[in-house]
Amino acid sequence: MALLEIRDLSVSIGERPILRGLNLSLEAGQVLGVVGESGSGKSMTALSILGLLPAGAQVSGAVTFDGEDLLVMPDHALARLRGNRIGMIFQEPMTALNPVMTIGAQVGEVVRIHRKASRKEALAAARQALDRVGLQAIPLTRYPHELSGGQRQRVAIAMAIVLTPRLLIADEPTTALDVTTQAQILDLLRQLAREDDAALILVSHDLAVVAEVADQVAVMQDGQIVEAGETGAVFAALGHPYTRKLAADAERAPARNRRPDPAAAPVLEAQTLTRDYPGARRLLGRGPAHRALNAVSLTIRPGEIVGLVGESGSGKSTLLRALLALEPVQGGQVRLAGEPFTPRSSARRRKHLQIVFQDPHGSLDPRWTVERLVAEPLHLLGASLAERRAKVEAVLAQVGLPAEAANRYPHQFSGGQRQRIAIARALIVQPDVIALDEAVSALDVSVRAEVLDLLARLSDELGVAYLFVTHDMGVVRGLTDRVLVLKDGVIVEQGPTAEVFAAPQHPYTAQLIAATPDLKRALAQRAR
Amino acid sequence: MSRAAPTLVIGGAISALFVALALLSFIWTPYAVTDFDIAHRLQGPSTAHWLGLDHFGRDVASLILLGARNALLVSLVAVLLGAGLGVPLGLLAAARGGWIDELVMRGADVVFAFPALILAILLTAVLGPGALNAVIAIGVFNVPVFARLTRGSALSLWTRDYVLAARAAGKGAARISLEHVLPGLLSVLIVQATLQFSLGVIAEAGLSYVGLGAQPPAASWGKMLADAQTLVAVAPLQAIFPGLAIVITVLGLNLLGDGLRDRLDPRLTEDR
Numbered sequence: 186m187a188l189l190e191i192r193d194l195s196v197s198i199g200e201r202p203i204l205r206g207l208n209l210s211l212e213a214g215q216v217l218g219v220v221g222e223s224g225s226g227k228s229m230t231a232l233s234i235l236g237l238l239p240a241g242a243q244v245s246g247a248v249t250f251d252g253e254d255l256l257v258m259p260d261h262a263l264a265r266l267r268g269n270r271i272g273m274i275f276q277e278p279m280t281a282l283n284p285v286m287t288i289g290a291q292v293g294e295v296v297r298i299h300r301k302a303s304r305k306e307a308l309a310a311a312r313q314a315l316d317r318v319g320l321q322a323i324p325l326t327r328y329p330h331e332l333s334g335g336q337r338q339r340v341a342i343a344m345a346i347v348l349t350p351r352l353l354i355a356d357e358p359t360t361a362l363d364v365t366t367q368a369q370i371l372d373l374l375r376q377l378a379r380e381d382d383a384a385l386i387l388v389s390h391d392l393a394v395v396a397e398v399a400d401q402v403a404v405m406q407d408g409q410i411v412e413a414g415e416t417g418a419v420f421a422a423l424g425h426p427y428t429r430k431l432a433a434d435a436e437r438a439p440a441r442n443r444r445p446d447p448a449a450a451p452v453l454e455a456q457t458l459t460r461d462y463p464g465a466r467r468l469l470g471r472g473p474a475h476r477a478l479n480a481v482s483l484t485i486r487p488g489e490i491v492g493l494v495g496e497s498g499s500g501k502s503t504l505l506r507a508l509l510a511l512e513p514v515q516g517g518q519v520r521l522a523g524e525p526f527t528p529r530s531s532a533r534r535r536k537h538l539q540i541v542f543q544d545p546h547g548s549l550d551p552r553w554t555v556e557r558l559v560a561e562p563l564h565l566l567g568a569s570l571a572e573r574r575a576k577v578e579a580v581l582a583q584v585g586l587p588a589e590a591a592n593r594y595p596h597q598f599s600g601g602q603r604q605r606i607a608i609a610r611a612l613i614v615q616p617d618v619i620a621l622d623e624a625v626s627a628l629d630v631s632v633r634a635e636v637l638d639l640l641a642r643l644s645d646e647l648g649v650a651y652l653f654v655t656h657d658m659g660v661v662r663g664l665t666d667r668v669l670v671l672k673d674g675v676i677v678e679q680g681p682t683a684e685v686f687a688a689p690q691h692p693y694t695a696q697l698i699a700a701t702p703d704l705k706r707a708l709a710q711r712a713r
Numbered sequence: 714m715s716r717a718a719p720t721l722v723i724g725g726a727i728s729a730l731f732v733a734l735a736l737l738s739f740i741w742t743p744y745a746v747t748d749f750d751i752a753h754r755l756q757g758p759s760t761a762h763w764l765g766l767d768h769f770g771r772d773v774a775s776l777i778l779l780g781a782r783n784a785l786l787v788s789l790v791a792v793l794l795g796a797g798l799g800v801p802l803g804l805l806a807a808a809r810g811g812w813i814d815e816l817v818m819r820g821a822d823v824v825f826a827f828p829a830l831i832l833a834i835l836l837t838a839v840l841g842p843g844a845l846n847a848v849i850a851i852g853v854f855n856v857p858v859f860a861r862l863t864r865g866s867a868l869s870l871w872t873r874d875y876v877l878a879a880r881a882a883g884k885g886a887a888r889i890s891l892e893h894v895l896p897g898l899l900s901v902l903i904v905q906a907t908l909q910f911s912l913g914v915i916a917e918a919g920l921s922y923v924g925l926g927a928q929p930p931a932a933s934w935g936k937m938l939a940d941a942q943t944l945v946a947v948a949p950l951q952a953i954f955p956g957l958a959i960v961i962t963v964l965g966l967n968l969l970g971d972g973l974r975d976r977l978d979p980r981l982t983e984d985r
Binding site: 511533535538539543544549552562564607610 | 873874875878880881882883893896897
């Protein structure tokens with residue numbers, strides 16, 4: 186009999202159906218990947234197994250785990266199950282851990298609750314679990330904030346596996362992590378499940394991640410499983426149109442017609458930029474300064490799309506702020522449209538360089554109408570009020586939004602549409618360069634593909650150059666002409682994108698490329 | 714929009730009544746407070762005088778109305794004074810940081826270090842008793858409250874991407890403070906203003922109780938309480954009516970503040 190059996194599971198909240206007639210089964214020792222875009226119901230599936238659905242949810246069907254129906258089980262019995270025989274790992278390791286408890290106490294707490302173990306036994310079990318997740322060198326007395334993101338996620342995993350549960354549920358466990366860390370965490374999860382002969386449910390938006398890790402896959406759309414089966418078979422056949430679309434969107438390389446002129450004068454140039462952050466305050470004076478950028482140089486020519494890749498802490502954001510002259514630099518200079526650009530430069534010079542941020546939710550003031558938001562940089566041109574509406578409508582049309590959008594508020598739009606609004610705001614002053622700070626990272630694959638298409642089209646039509654700052658090697662590969670790899674504040678490699686991906690010169694670049702989940706590569710490995 | 718919470722409805726109704734009575738007193742009171750009906754002094758409630766007459770033979774209902782006017786004016790102007798100075802200072806401290814921030818915040822600490830009511834008494838003692846000086850004394854203590862609140866909330870708004878976007882769009886700190894930061898703060902400020910308002914009513918009553926607030930013939934609830942104190946054994950209602958007025962008003966304003974806080978909580982409204 187299967188370890189977990191979901192039969193005809195339907196969940197609705199109020200009038201809204203969340204899950205519609207779900208059927209799934211999972212054997213011990215198997216890894217099931219659940220893929221889908223936001224709103225597909227993949228997280229709700231995970232929560233319904235744990236009986237953690239939001240209050241007021243109406244549930245029908247059956248979820249049988251180890252012969253018991255979880256849906257009819259009383260709360261206290263479910264509580265005994267959670268953390269004990271079913272372990273859960275969430276996306277955000279910082280919020281999943283209690284900031285005021287040591288990691289030893291947190292992992293040990295699970296043991297004390299379920300096994301009535303003594304403090305000493307609990308800590309011993311915690312030590313063992315932390316060793317298993319690769320934190321041998323980290324003392325039990327550390328607090329979450331003293332650890333890196335990847336280490337925190339390992340602690341969260343240790344909490345989930347400390348009682349060797351029969352079923353592990355990981356909801357987007359690597360989405361908040363860097364690619365190299367992601368690869369390690371995925372390996373770890375797979376290995377732990379194998380060692381304990383536990384089943385693992387991996388919920389992810391990323392087809393490639395699932396293809397690399399899962400034995401079985403279920404593709405979800407609108408609360409339904411549209412396709413399920415053995416991973417290799419599902420991805421090789423791509424039988425269902427939705428699966429096919431997801432796979433195509435994930436690897437989208439938008440067509441571009443205009444090639445930048447390599448001899449043209451650069452529109453944006455950084456010459457040996459150095460940025461130091463003052464050291465931590467001490468009783469007397471300060472600690473050693475932290476050098477976030479070390480002699481970074483780059484050039485962007487008209488119409489060029491340049492990718493800047495690096496993991497968190499590499500100095501990407503610092504470089505971006507320095508290029509935008511939002512912060513002073515300690516050495517080197519930024520030249521914009523041929524002239525030096527510093528925080529003291531006239532605000533009008535900013536019309537040459539605009540920016541689009543990662544989170545289209547946070548980068549648009551929720552109290553402003555779209556017209557006002559999009560028109561925000563217009564004062565740089567000294568445009569009159571009469572021109573304003575016309576310009577806003579023109580630029581909204583360019584990004585594929587209707588003119589009526591101008592009167593609405595950001596919350597009335599979807600994530601992809603909000604990002605179009607942010608792009609419209611950058612475009613309205615007809616800049617030479619737009620910096621895109623992880624501009625598609627928060628979007629679903631299909632929406633991301635649409636936005637990438639839009640960016641490519643705008644570059645063709647308007648000749649605008651992009652500096653594409655991202656940790657996503659896939660996006661860089663699909664869209665950029667040149668790529669720069671930033672590590673610890675130093676550019677370790679740069680060159681034409683195709684060349685860098687074909688033959689990376691720096692070991693770090695090679696590591697980044699290898700760690701990036703890749704659907705084709707995963708399937709090729711599976712076939713062998 | 715969900716249905717309004719009972720606290721908001723009750724608090725709002727009481728506060729509205731308070732304001733309405735205060736406004737009414739400008740155009741109509743049952744009797745003039747200069748009518749001394751000495752013959753019937755300390756008379757209990759009757760159809761002619763709903764709340765009776767005080768020890769000078771004045772109509773208590775009229776005094777309560779005028780007291781509402783006095784409480785409203787003093788606390789309203791004190792809140793406006795506090796917010797008018799405190800909010801710009803807080804915005805400035807958040808926008809500029811560095812020594813300006815230090816100066817504003819340490820200044821606020823200094824004011825906070827004094828027990829508010831005692832210093833207010835000292836201030837009015839020095840400046841002389843009167844409604845205007847009560848306003849100044851109460852207002853001074855509202856300034857750091859608003860400055861701190863504004864700075865704290867503004868600092869968190871300054872880290873938002875949309876503020877960064879505005880900076881990238883070439884807007885200066887002053888424009889960003891006015892266009893992005895201040896509108897984002899309005900809800901917290903409105904809630905705080907309501908609460909400071911109720912504190913102002915209490916402070917005004919306290920000041921006039923010790924004789925440093927509004928001076929006769931202007932009426933004040935605190936003064937009425939003080940006058941009634943010696944007569945409690947003879948005419949307990951004399952103390953109960955102004956006391957109830959203070960309690961109900963302050964309760965209503967606090968309920969309104971709490972209700973507004975629930976309704977305007979930035980964490981709830983951000984995603985609207």
